[in-house]
Amino acid sequence: MISRFNNSKLFTLLKVQYSNMLEYRAEIALWAISGIIPFFMLNIWTNNNLNESINISNVMLSRYFLCAFFVRQFSVVWVVFSFEEDSLLGKVSPYLIQPLNPFFRYFAQHLAEQITRFPFAIIIAFFFFIFNPDSIWIPKLGILFLSIISTFLSFLIQFLIQSIVACLCFWTEKASSIERLIFIPTLFLSGLLAPVVSFPEYVRSWIYLTPFPYLIDFPANLLSGNATNITGGFSMQVLWILLLFPAFKKMWSAGTKKYTAMGS
Known part of the structure; x- marks a missing residue:
């Protein structure tokens, strides 16, 4: 019964957030267009014949960067900025007295935005x-x-990482600054600018131990048909989710206790 009730609330949240997102179709279209970084990188790679160094044909490289574009479109996360704004505006307090964790609200926002973004991604x-x-x-x-x-x-991993950073809003007003620091290794090690296979072997050996290549590189290689370790990739994605979720719960618990103490 409780599970059915929670599912009902989540579905209602998703419908409400989807309706809200439809009001910002033009803005979402611009967001979709702003995610064409992989296409610029494809142009750089092909014009300089860089793909020859990693033994990938122009066709397979084109498919990789197209798939990187799609993965990025449906895994991008901004929860830390939304939570930081709500925290500064005092909107977090009423969220805390509701029976549903506020991050379910942000989760529904992201899913609704992805659904709204889909047709624009198809057009591109x-x-x-x-x-x-x-x-x-x-x-x-x-x-x-x-x-x-x-x-x-990939979306879950990024959502959990940003949610952990967002919880720092209970201690600082600029948690988004920390997120921008995390964005730097995400940009270079996720496969958004270059396939991870293009890195030297001694560098790849430790990159594959981080969550970054499983954000873009693994899903993009899988969809494009490039060689990839499917079992290993999924195992690492699940492993990072299992590591990040308890960390988020611990940060959330500590943060709400501090928030309550500050308000008492």
Whole structure:
């Protein structure tokens, strides 16, 4: 009964947030367009024949960066900025007295935004194929299903990382500054600017121990058909989720206790 009640609340939250997102379609379209960094990187790679150094054809490289674009579109997270703003505006207090953890609200916002963003991402992909007809391919149904799961797990990892950072708002007013520091290794090690396989082997050996390559590189390689360790990739994604979720719960518990103490 409790599970059914929680599911009902989450579904209602998702519907409400989706309705809100529909009011900002133009802004979301701009967000989608702003995520075309992988296409710029593709242009740099192909114009300088950098793909020859990692033995990847132009077609497979094009597919990789297109898939990196899609993964990025549906795994981008901004919860730390939303929570920081709500904290500064005093909106967190009424959230805390509600029976649902406030982060479920932000989680629903992200899912609703992803649903709204989907048609714009498809349009961008359509124009990409017009200019790169050799890159057109249809992933196998099983691979497509695994890619969707992998992208969602990537989203969960990033959501948990940012949620942990967001909890620092209970101690500081500028938790977003810390998130910007985390964004630097995310940008360079996630596969957004270059496939992780392009790094020297001694560097890759420790990069694969971090959560970063499982945010973009693994899902993008999986969807594009490039060689990747499917079992190892999923195992590491699940492992990082299992490590980050207790850390978030601990940070949230400590933060709310401090917040209550400050308000008493």
